Amino acid sequence: MNVLIVYAHPEPRSLNGSLKDHAVAHLQRQGHSVQVSDLYAMGFKPLVDASDNTAQQPGLRFRVSEDSQQAYRDGTQRADIVAEQNKLRWADAVILQFPLWWFGLPAILKGWVERVYAYGFAYGVGEHSDQHWGDRYGEGSMAGKRAMLMVTTGGWASHYAPRGINGSLEAILFPIQHGILFYPGFEVLEPYVLHRTSRVDEAGFAAACTALEQRLDGLFSDAPIPYRRQNGGDYLIPELTLKPELAAGQEGIGVHLRAD
Numbered sequence: 620m621n622v623l624i625v626y627a628h629p630e631p632r633s634l635n636g637s638l639k640d641h642a643v644a645h646l647q648r649q650g651h652s653v654q655v656s657d658l659y660a661m662g663f664k665p666l667v668d669a670s671d672n673t674a675q676q677p678g679l680r681f682r683v684s685e686d687s688q689q690a691y692r693d694g695t696q697r698a699d700i701v702a703e704q705n706k707l708r709w710a711d712a713v714i715l716q717f718p719l720w721w722f723g724l725p726a727i728l729k730g731w732v733e734r735v736y737a738y739g740f741a742y743g744v745g746e747h748s749d750q751h752w753g754d755r756y757g758e759g760s761m762a763g764k765r766a767m768l769m770v771t772t773g774g775w776a777s778h779y780a781p782r783g784i785n786g787s788l789e790a791i792l793f794p795i796q797h798g799i800l801f802y803p804g805f806e807v808l809e810p811y812v813l814h815r816t817s818r819v820d821e822a823g824f825a826a827a828c829t830a831l832e833q834r835l836d837g838l839f840s841d842a843p844i845p846y847r848r849q850n851g852g853d854y855l856i857p858e859l860t861l862k863p864e865l866a867a868g869q870e871g872i873g874v875h876l877r878a879d
């Protein structure tokens with residue numbers, strides 16, 4: 620199978636760099652084809668701007684979504700965007716690998732999402748009407764593909780527990796796993812997480828690699844997070860709120876998980 624790792628760390632000799640190298644070697648040993656988008660090494664441009672549409676007329680107002688749509692439709696996107704979209708088309712599974720920085724993605728990886736996820740490619744897909752709010756949240760251009768986060772944190776696991784001071788990791792990663800991955804159709808696996816990174820010594824690194832190998836071995840067989848599909852009948856249309864009889868009396872991100 621084809622695996623794309625989108626990797627965001629500025630230092631190849633970092634813990635993340637070592638984990639990335641280990642993941643690539645392990646996946647290749649299992650017979651998978653692997654591509655890595657090493658965003659810092661590529662000097663990936665993270666800022667959305669008018670130059671992303673090579674047909675942008677000088678002096679015209681830059682309209683971010685509309686220009687993205689037009690460039691995608693007319694084949695006038697910048698080459699670096701097209702290359703990353705082609706890698707996504709090629710991949711059967713996508714891994715986003717990053718250190719947790721300020722409770723989210725490093726800016727370069729957020730910029731990759733903003734530029735590569737073009738209008739018509741990752742959003743604005745499918746019929747949009749009061750009866751059908753597009754093909755998204757379980758449908759869309761990435762349907763049939765799998766995705767997983769590989770995340771390291773300075774904080775301890777307990778800091779990210781449901782009652783931990785940082786808020787639960789599930790809640791912190793929800794915008795990425797549900798909003799960035801499930802939205803265009805990926806089946807999202809539970810994340811691979813390595814906490815308390817400053818304490819990782821040789822033994823800790825070996826244990827982290829073993830745990831990582833197990834997760835990589837399940838990339839195409841582990842059950843995904845059971846997010847509810849937008850067009851699966853669980854939501855009122857067009858309000859897009861969960862039907863009142865489902866998870867009755869409950870609120871919060873947990874209601875978007877199927878109980879079965």
Ligand code: FAD
Binds near residue numbers: 720771
């Ligand atoms: P490194 O610093 O490269 O390494 C960590 C440890 O692993 C070191 O002790 C190193 O010796 C060891 N190591 C590295 N490679 C190996 C190897 N091959 N074998 C054995 N040991 C090895 N943390 C949070 O929890 N929440 C946040 O919101 C948050 N925000 C941050 C914001 C910024 C801007 C920064 C810089 C850090 C933040 N952190 C946060 C901490 C951050 O998540 C960790 O620093 C990061 O996950 C560590 O990953 P690294 O690859 O940079 O590790």
